[in-house]
Amino acid sequence: MGRLIAVTGASGFLGRGVVMRARAMGLPVRAVMRGAPPPAWAVDRGIEVVRADLRHDLPPLDGVAAVIHAAARMDGDDAAQARDTVAPGARLLDHAARSGARLVLVSSIAVLGTQGLSPYDTVDEATPIEPFPRARDAYARARIALERDARDIAARHGIRLRIVRPGAIFGPGRLWNAHLGASLGPLVIGPRHGGELPLCWLRHAAQILTLAAARPQRAPVEVIHALDDDRPDRARYVAALGRRGIALPWRALDLAAGPLAPLGPRLPGLLRRETLRARWMPLRYSNARARALGFRAEAGFEAAMAATREIA
Structure with a gap:
């Protein structure tokens, strides 16, 4: 198995972390980005920087064993997402599959629904x-949409795919x-419950993605949830932020959204029952597949927050 890993969105928040984790594991990286690379990368011969705008350009992928596709837009409406995330993502993944590289798609647990779930159920890849x-x-x-396209592309080209x-x-x-609620100055207004927040520290996300690109894969498609071992509830997280939480009963919020359901897409996000439940429903989460891949936590929640604040 080859060792060279291509990382798209390499100058972004997650992409930079993945590049540095891959280098710490001794893996050479082709860093695909629109922006400028960090100055420190210039002295690392294991990082090859390729400047490309995936909306228009396809980066060279010769010799690449796996592609971690992390480039995506975090905001914007459907048109912006289609233009900047879905269309270029499908084009890049098809290009990678044609080159013979294995695919690692960075998705999100935001794709999951809560239909059929009850409070405090465990969410996993099923x-x-x-x-x-x-x-x-x-x-x-x-x-x-991008997960659907990735599955179609992998099947069409006979390429293995990991969706993280x-x-x-x-x-x-x-x-x-x-998942925290609404921010109002020093206050955080959100649901009151003891469910877990589905958190992943940046260093842990980078570790899991690098393992997904480097470790052998048996099944044609694998889905892996990238989550910390130590997942706090909302009150613990708000306390770690040093802010004051105002808690609202979860069931009251859920019941209030029910009569509004027929209005559907015309409602603001948190007045849509599906959105409210996806963000605020008290649930528990499993990261068993990430651990089976080889993920090992480097810090608990409070230690990770302390390390984050030191860097910031």
């Missing part, structure tokens, strides 16, 4: 994808996530 994507946001719809779904990734400069 949990179905959202059956009503129109009720969710454009980001979730784009990830659902990180939870809410936190790291330097990115501590907030939609």
Whole structure:
């Protein structure tokens, strides 16, 4: 098995972490990016920088054993997501498959639905994808579409595919996530429950993705949820932020959204029952497949937060 790994979106928040983790594991990297690379990369002969805008360009993938496709837009409406995430992602993955490289798609647990789940159920890779994507946001719809395209491309070319779904990734400069609630100055208004937040520290997400690219794969398609071992509840996370939480009863929020369901996509995000449940329903999560891949946590939640704040 070859060792060269291509990473798209390599100048982004997650992409930079993946590049550095791959290099720490001794793997050469072809870093595909639109922006400028960190200055330190210039002295690392194991990093080859390729400047490319995936909306228009296809990077060279000769000699590449695996492609980690991390480039994606985090915001924007359906048109922006189609233009900047779905279309270029499918084009890049098809290009990678034609080159013979294995595919590692960075998706998100945002693709999952809560239909059939009850509070405090355990979410894992067998949990179905959202059956009503129109009720969710454009980001979730784009990830659902890209997973579908990736499966089709891998099957068509006979290439192995790993879909890695990180939870809410936190790291330097990115501590907030939609599972917490609404931010109002020093206050955080959100649901009251003891469910877990589906978190993944940046260093852990980078480790899991690098392992997904480097480790052998038996099944044609594997789905792996990238989540920390230590997953706090909302109150513990808000306390770690040093902020004050105002808790609202989960069941009251869920019941209030019920009568509004017929209005569907015309409602703001958190008034749509599917979106509210995906973000705030009290659930538990499994990272058993990530651990079977070889993931080993480098820190618990509080230690990871402390390390993040030191860097920031």
